Amino acid sequence: xxxYTAPATPFGRTVEMVAHELGVHGDLTIVPTVVAxxxxxxxxxxxxxxxxxxxxxxxxxxxxxxxxxxxxxxAYSAGNTSLFAAGTANEWxxxxxxxxxxxxxxxxxxxxxxxxxxxxxxxWDQWIADQxxxxxxxxxxxAARVPPLADTVTVADLSLAAALGYIDFRFSSLxxxxxxxxxxxxxAGMEGRASFRATKPN
Ligand SMILES: N[C@@H](CCC(=O)N[C@@H](CS)C(=O)NCC(=O)O)C(=O)O
Numbered sequence: 001x002x003x004y005t006a007p008a009t010p011f012g013r014t015v016e017m018v019a020h021e022l023g024v025h026g027d028l029t030i031v032p033t034v035v036a037x038x039x040x041x042x043x044x045x046x047x048x049x050x051x052x053x054x055x056x057x058x059x060x061x062x063x064x065x066x067x068x069x070x071x072x073x074x075a076y077s078a079g080n081t082s083l084f085a086a087g088t089a090n091e092w093x094x095x096x097x098x099x100x101x102x103x104x105x106x107x108x109x110x111x112x113x114x115x116x117x118x119x120x121x122x123x124w125d126q127w128i129a130d131q132x133x134x135x136x137x138x139x140x141x142x143a144a145r146v147p148p149l150a151d152t153v154t155v156a157d158l159s160l161a162a163a164l165g166y167i168d169f170r171f172s173s174l175x176x177x178x179x180x181x182x183x184x185x186x187x188a189g190m191e192g193r194a195s196f197r198a199t200k201p202n
Contacts, residue, residue, distance in 0.1 A: 002057040003070075004033040004047060008201040010105035010159075010166040011067035012054040017158040018071045022197035028056075037113055039083040068102065071155050083155045090154075097147075097156035104138035104163040107131045112170050135167065136174065143180040149189050161190040162199075169201050 003019075005012030019025040033044055033053050040087050041051055048055040056064045056073065064070050075081045085094040111131040114123060147157050164187050167176055177184040190196055 001028055001059060002031050003028045003054055004031045004044065005054040005058070008033075008169065009053055010108065010162040011102065013162040013199045013201070014102070014155070014159045015054050015056070015067050015070050015074070015091055017162065017193075017195040018074055018083060018155060018198045019135075020198055021083060021153065021158065022074055022080055024074060025080050025198075028077075036117060038117070047077075068098065068155075075155075082152065083158070085154055094154045094156050097142075097145075098137055098154075098159050098166050099202070100141055101156055101159035101163050104135055105159070105166060107134045107138070108163065108166045108170065111135065132171075132174070136176070137172075138163070139167075139176045139180065139183070143183045146182045149186055153193070157190065158195070161187065161193075161196055165191075165196070165201070 003012070003015065005016065014023065016030075019028055033041075034040055035044060035051050035053050045051045047057060047063055050065065052065065053066075054067055054070060056070045058064070064073050072084065073081050073122075075086075081087070085091045111128065115126055124186065140158055147160070148155075164176065167174055177187075
């Protein structure tokens with residue numbers, strides 16, 4: 001299988017962490033892929049019509065886009081859906097937390113595009129402030145319900161770790177740890193996981 005991704009994407013990172021946790025990362029051929037809004041990449045558009053990373057190309061040539069679907073595919077095809085707590089009472093809480101965590105990544109990436117890619121004269125300060133507010137609101141959400149420090153993790157934990165790692169990587173001035181010692185301690189535990197260390201952006 002080919003995984004089209006890049007080192008800095010929190011969505012691709014979540015997929016790679018999931019693959020590591022499932023023990024199937026070795027089955028992936030990583031295809032480094034450069035994408036950005038307003039930048040055409042015809043070659044990759046032929047693979048993924050919306051030109052977003054990550055995308056997973058299966059050995060039969062079919063392609064799965066959108067990181068949650070890719071994570072689900074990897075879990076189901078590995079025959080291990082415990083990351084999704086599938087079939088347990090925790091399944092929907094995990095999926096709900098995963099949605100918030102990857103929504104934080106959406107805000108982070110949008111903020112990055114607005115503050116880095118968009119021509120300076122076109123930047124919209126209120127929009128930037130609102131994305132920051134949403135990011136911080138996501139951090140608050142998880143600070144109020146810190147996941148247990150456990151040996152077993154869920155896809156929501158991995159996605160949250162990727163989102164917080166992205167904030168550290170791109171927006172460290174947000175100081176998200178301040179006043180949130182418990183969440184910071186949880187994140188420090190996630191930082192120690194092999195899947196997190198193996199996928200650190202550079
Ligand atoms: N919902 C998608 C979001 C993927 C996404 O937005 N990826 C960014 C990179 S982090 C991207 O491809 N941006 C290029 C673009 O929007 O044109 C997922 O979870 O995979």
